[in-house]
Amino acid sequence: MIRLRMIAEGRSGMIFHAVSSVLIFFIWRITGMPSPGLLGRLVPLAWLITAILYGKGRIPRVSIYLLTAFAVLSLFWTVDPALEVISAACGLLGIFPGLLAISSRKYGMLLAMLPLIPMILLLSPFTGDEPHHASITESLISSGTGRFGEYSSQIGDPVGDFTHHQSFYPALMIPGYPFSVPGIRGMNILFAMAALLMISKIFRDSGYDDWRKLAVLGFLLMPGSSILGLVYPGWLALAVFLCGVYAFIRTKNSVWVIAAAIVLVLIKFRFAGISIGLFAALVIESKGRRKYLIPAVLACIVVAGILFDLVILNGRIFWVRYGNIEFIKTILLQPMYKTPEVLIAAGSSLVDIESGLLWKAPWVLAGLAGLPLLKRRNRELFIWLGLPALVYFLILVFWMAGDWSGMPTPAGRMLLPVLPVLLASLGYILRRRDVRMLVWVSLGISAVFFTQPILRLNYADGTDALVSRIFGPSSSLIEWVPSAIRLDIPVFAGWIILAALTVMLLARKSRYAEYTIASAFLVLCLFGGLQKRSWEAEDIPSEYRNYCTMYPAETGPDSRKFWFFTRERMLRLSHPEDAVILPLPETTGDSLKLTIFHRSLQSGSPPGIEVSCGRWHDSVYISSEVMQAPVWVTIMKDMQLQSRPENLRELRSEFVIPINDFVENVRITPLGVESSPRGFTGIYLDRILLR
Amino acid sequence: MSDTYKGKLILALSIAAAVFISHGFSIFALAVCLYAAGTSLLRGQQSLTLITIFLGGLSLLSFSSTLGSVLLTAGAALAVAFSVSAVSRSLFCLSAAAVLLSGAIEGTAPFIAAAITAALVKKEKWRALILAGGLSGVILFSGLPSAPGYNSSVSEEALTENGVMWPQPSELNLAKPRLLLQAPGIDIREMTLRISAGGVRDTCQVGHVISAGRTFPVYPGENILLIQEPEFPVSILISRKWKPFTHPVIHFVSAEASF
Numbered sequence: 001m002i003r004l005r006m007i008a009e010g011r012s013g014m015i016f017h018a019v020s021s022v023l024i025f026f027i028w029r030i031t032g033m034p035s036p037g038l039l040g041r042l043v044p045l046a047w048l049i050t051a052i053l054y055g056k057g058r059i060p061r062v063s064i065y066l067l068t069a070f071a072v073l074s075l076f077w078t079v080d081p082a083l084e085v086i087s088a089a090c091g092l093l094g095i096f097p098g099l100l101a102i103s104s105r106k107y108g109m110l111l112a113m114l115p116l117i118p119m120i121l122l123l124s125p126f127t128g129d130e131p132h133h134a135s136i137t138e139s140l141i142s143s144g145t146g147r148f149g150e151y152s153s154q155i156g157d158p159v160g161d162f163t164h165h166q167s168f169y170p171a172l173m174i175p176g177y178p179f180s181v182p183g184i185r186g187m188n189i190l191f192a193m194a195a196l197l198m199i200s201k202i203f204r205d206s207g208y209d210d211w212r213k214l215a216v217l218g219f220l221l222m223p224g225s226s227i228l229g230l231v232y233p234g235w236l237a238l239a240v241f242l243c244g245v246y247a248f249i250r251t252k253n254s255v256w257v258i259a260a261a262i263v264l265v266l267i268k269f270r271f272a273g274i275s276i277g278l279f280a281a282l283v284i285e286s287k288g289r290r291k292y293l294i295p296a297v298l299a300c301i302v303v304a305g306i307l308f309d310l311v312i313l314n315g316r317i318f319w320v321r322y323g324n325i326e327f328i329k330t331i332l333l334q335p336m337y338k339t340p341e342v343l344i345a346a347g348s349s350l351v352d353i354e355s356g357l358l359w360k361a362p363w364v365l366a367g368l369a370g371l372p373l374l375k376r377r378n379r380e381l382f383i384w385l386g387l388p389a390l391v392y393f394l395i396l397v398f399w400m401a402g403d404w405s406g407m408p409t410p411a412g413r414m415l416l417p418v419l420p421v422l423l424a425s426l427g428y429i430l431r432r433r434d435v436r437m438l439v440w441v442s443l444g445i446s447a448v449f450f451t452q453p454i455l456r457l458n459y460a461d462g463t464d465a466l467v468s469r470i471f472g473p474s475s476s477l478i479e480w481v482p483s484a485i486r487l488d489i490p491v492f493a494g495w496i497i498l499a500a501l502t503v504m505l506l507a508r509k510s511r512y513a514e515y516t517i518a519s520a521f522l523v524l525c526l527f528g529g530l531q532k533r534s535w536e537a538e539d540i541p542s543e544y545r546n547y548c549t550m551y552p553a554e555t556g557p558d559s560r561k562f563w564f565f566t567r568e569r570m571l572r573l574s575h576p577e578d579a580v581i582l583p584l585p586e587t588t589g590d591s592l593k594l595t596i597f598h599r600s601l602q603s604g605s606p607p608g609i610e611v612s613c614g615r616w617h618d619s620v621y622i623s624s625e626v627m628q629a630p631v632w633v634t635i636m637k638d639m640q641l642q643s644r645p646e647n648l649r650e651l652r653s654e655f656v657i658p659i660n661d662f663v664e665n666v667r668i669t670p671l672g673v674e675s676s677p678r679g680f681t682g683i684y685l686d687r688i689l690l691r
Numbered sequence: 692m693s694d695t696y697k698g699k700l701i702l703a704l705s706i707a708a709a710v711f712i713s714h715g716f717s718i719f720a721l722a723v724c725l726y727a728a729g730t731s732l733l734r735g736q737q738s739l740t741l742i743t744i745f746l747g748g749l750s751l752l753s754f755s756s757t758l759g760s761v762l763l764t765a766g767a768a769l770a771v772a773f774s775v776s777a778v779s780r781s782l783f784c785l786s787a788a789a790v791l792l793s794g795a796i797e798g799t800a801p802f803i804a805a806a807i808t809a810a811l812v813k814k815e816k817w818r819a820l821i822l823a824g825g826l827s828g829v830i831l832f833s834g835l836p837s838a839p840g841y842n843s844s845v846s847e848e849a850l851t852e853n854g855v856m857w858p859q860p861s862e863l864n865l866a867k868p869r870l871l872l873q874a875p876g877i878d879i880r881e882m883t884l885r886i887s888a889g890g891v892r893d894t895c896q897v898g899h900v901i902s903a904g905r906t907f908p909v910y911p912g913e914n915i916l917l918i919q920e921p922e923f924p925v926s927i928l929i930s931r932k933w934k935p936f937t938h939p940v941i942h943f944v945s946a947e948a949s950f
Contacts, residue, residue: 030935031835034864036890062738065769068819069742072765075826078865078933079796079838080758086749437741444745471752515698522702522748526709529754543845546875547855575850577876 016059017051017098020067024091031074034084039451042119043091049115050098055105060097062440067094082470085452092119093447096220100213109200109215110193113228116450117189120229121182124453128409129165130231134184136170137177168266169233185229192219192228192235198242199420205249206381208427217439218423222361223412225446226456232409234416237271240264242420244278245384254294257282258301265305269318273395274417277388284383329636331399337632338401344492345401348484349393351495353467354458355411358499359481360449362517363442365499366435367422369506374425385421392417410456434506434514460557461569462486463539473541477528485567486536531585537571537598537685546579548572551645551684563646564630566686570599570645573609573670574682580668584613584659585690594655594666595689599624599648603681608671611655614663618655619671624648645684666690703731710751718793719755719763722786723747726763729782734775743770743783757838760795763787768802771810772819780818784810798836801828835865835933843869845924846943854879854949863898863941864890868929870943875923882925882948884916890938891931898929898941909941921948 025044028036073087099112126134135148172191176183196215203211218224227234244260247253261275279298286294309318350356350364357364375382396414429435448466449456455466462485463478471477482492498520505513538550551572552559560567571580584592600607600623608621626647629639641647657666670683707724714720730743746766753759767787774780784806791799805825809818829836844867846857855874863870872884888897888909900907903922918925925946931939 029938030830032865032933032935032938034862034866034938034940036938061736065736065739065742065773068769068772068822069746069765071823071826072768073761075829076761076764076796076836078835079761080753080756081842081864081866082753082758083761084866086762433737436737440738440741441745475752477752515702518744519702519705521744522706522751523709525748525751526706526713528752529759530713541845542847543871546873547848547850549849577850579875 010056011054013057013059013098013101014051014054016063017047017054017095020063020094021045021047021051023067024070027071027074031077033074033077033087038122039088042122043088043451045118046092046095046115050095050102053102053105053111053114054098055102057101060101062097063094066090070094082472085448085455085469088451089444089448092451093444096443096447099220100216103212103216109196109212112216113189113193113196113219117229119450120189121185123451124185124230125457126181126231127457128232132165133170133173133231133233134181136165136167137173137184140167140171141174141177166266166268168263169236169268172236173231184231188227188231188235189229191239195235195239195242198239198246199423202242202246202249202381202385202420203424203427205246206378206424210427210430214423214427214430217363217426218419220446221363221439221442222446222449223357223415224419225449226360226410226412227416230410232413233267233271234413237264237267237274238416238419240267241271241274241278241388241417248282249380249384254282254286262301262305270396270414271392271417273392274388276395277391278384280391281383281387284387285380330632333632333635337630342398342401344484344487346393346397347482347492347496349397349415350499351482351492352484353464353478353481354460354462354483354485356482357412357415358495359464360412360445361442362445363426363435363438364422365502366429366438366506367426369503370425370427370429371421372507373428374421377428378424381424382421385424389418389421411458429506432509434517437514437517459555460485460560460567461538461555462536471528473539474532475528476530476532476534477524478536478539479532479534480524480527533585533690535582535688535690536568537580537688538569540571540580540582540688544580544582545571546577546581547575548578548580549574551680560646564633564641565627566646566650568686570684570686572645572682572684573668574673574677576670576673576675578670578673580685580688581665582668582688582690583665584663590659592657592659592666593689593691594657595691596653596655596668596685597687597689598651598653599645599684599686600651601643601645601648601681601684603678605672607673607681607683609653609683610669610671611657611666612669613657613666614660616658616660620653620655621672622651622653624651644680648684650686699731703727714754717755718789719759719795722763722789722793723751725782725786725789726750726767729767729770729774729779729786732776732779732782733770734779735770735773739769739773742766757795760790760793763790764796764799764802768806768822771806772822773815777810777813780810794839796836797839798833799829801825801832802836804828841869841928842867843871843926845871845873846946848873850877851947854947856945856947857943858945860945861943863927863929863943865929865933865939868898870927870941872925872927872946873923874948878950879921879923879948880919880950882918882921882946884914884918884925884927884946885944886914886916886927887912887942887944888914888940890940892937897931897939898927901926901928 021044024047028040070087070091073083073090077083077087095115102112103109131148138148173184173187176187196218199218200211200215203214219228240260240263244257247256257278261278264271264275283291283294306318309315348356351358353359455469458465462483467477482495502516505516549572551570594611602623606621606623608619610617610619626641626643627649629641633639673682706727710720710723726747730747733740743766746762750759750762764787767783770783771780787806788803791803802825805821809821812818846861847859848855848857855877857872861870884900886909889911891897891911894911896908896910898909900916902918902925907916927943929939929941
């Protein structure tokens, strides 16, 4: 007994985590929550591994709150389908304080990743670019079509025989290949561990107090957690980038930077931005003749590399993708004709509901706010981590404006290279109350994504998978959040201004920062809870429509990203039985204005729309004209746009509906359509307003 | 009164006013106001305040719905268990009681009683214990709390050359126990449904499919059901009630129907 007490002494934290693991396991089963065999085991397992690693230490108070929240929410899970998501996330979030505590041990930041590894390996769907990278790995060691053989090419690949992915990164995953998907993902976990080791060493040498905790936050928070352990080259690139920086800071030998810059380009051409940033930092840090010599050497390396690719590699790395004259023209024309698109793409990285970090990782506001402090206190780190991140970001936005978010893969994955500089600046303000608030909200969102990884995947359609899963399509929230796909300039600009204001208040250590953040959140919730009066047609759930089809049929953005005037999906009404039946909102007046934004494509007599509400009905016959191609397209080649829905001018039809007490819904049906629609004919609904 | 409290109180009052202006008076609106007042007077760790604000905010997003009620109740339960301030605990307790007594969620009487008792107790350990007792009481006396009526969803239908199909897979569980299939305006002669079921520890019926008063059982494993001249809506329903250590689930795979 005394011996047991001695063992338990000072290990209350460990015992708490172990007991909680058992509690969660049984609560899950007693309440009958879904996925008992997988999530219902992985969450308790994460607690158990945390208990084993915890060592001596007290019970984290926050974990008690979160465990209680899990217990209460899981009791009510049958009340609403969203509650299983929230309660599971609370269940996992409870170990995060423990993981942060583990980080203070030797190799703590690596140990802290262990409880999450089973979840990463078993829960995340093997999707997006993952199979493509894995199939290249497979092709390097096996000639047959094996596990990943069916994913040999991808939309956007330049030529049938080429994949637009490079071979260096897949080659590094060969040791994991015998173990199939877990093995290949395991290699990526090793890359992430290497990057975290580097980042912690840089922070330690730079004199940060919380250097271990910062490293752990690096993989717990988005964008770090977005592709943690998944088959994407982001973490490997980060490891190489940080390795170059760390080695240079220690040795002051520029060979490390040059080597890192070259390897980054070999991993993926997209990371050339980091390489340029590294060279720029090298130039800034150099003195005397070297200041001029380095740019000259850099130019020679670039020219030699491009020639090497052209002559020796048959253009496999650069020319096959970027040697296309029309592509080069597009890039050159960007600043003249696509400036708004480029600016929106830049803003989207922060505020867009699908790909913006604000909604997945609000801590980045604190990271941005800490940059001036980082510059003052540690100019070297500011330059070496900041400049590559900045150049990478600018090139990314400029190069791939409108398509840079890389969906439908995990949101935020393209922004991984900005993680080190934001963490470095966060490190200086982490202990502040308002900053901790942002960090904990971000951790909560990460916990949702760890337990429900499918919710990380968005499809560039203006909706967010997490918001849709929790609040459903009937929520007004989506009207009040910015989207680059469903662009509403006042909403978009409003959030940019609010984000900038918050960053400014945080940077000035204002006590109003906390209230501004809380108020913004509560006001958004208040507006989002109002009755829905505006429907994006493609969001209308099946309970409010008869038949109808989506245009385009595929969920992904592959075809929509080449459209010129819109990137939204549309709801097609092309059959006499197709109809939209929306509930009437509560109104005090005797009439309601219904506005329909739509496109109409004819094949003979123009199709029409009929709106009916009880005995009242009205109709309009109208067809859209095909628009002219944008100027920047006509500069490149003479182009006549096809008569397809995405090239049609949008129409606006208004109806005033008299309100009758006994009628509860309004019905929208197509007129003049055939029972066997030809081609693209029909009505394409974009948006419906009920005011 | 300190500046911090003034700020919190102003924020709470503003939220309360905004709730009444935007949603009008209702029991839920009143509960939100009590919750906001409780949050402004909350004394405890910052993380507790943050969790209560977050849950309260999310409840505004699903105003008056069962989800909003649960989130408000969960936030209130946490605050009752861990807030140092007795006034704050009482306000949270009233908030939870208002929501639960309004009938938004059924079968929560033991929890309400436990929350009221716990709010009056000074020692945190006892409060947590009483609340845990209340939660256990709910399960022992009335089973899992449930929303009044079924949470149901409607499967997306698509016209084909020969009829109608429902191609989107869907999962039914105790939180969403009913799925409806519709085929408005079309006479269907025959319908085939592909369904699988599981999550139970026996081979008895997990759910059923209902069409025009006819009932077709769904058993654990794969089920292919053929319904002649179905009447719509066809309803797929989990018939198992909650029981510990069972997780009844029906996977609707697809269905097709011909003219």
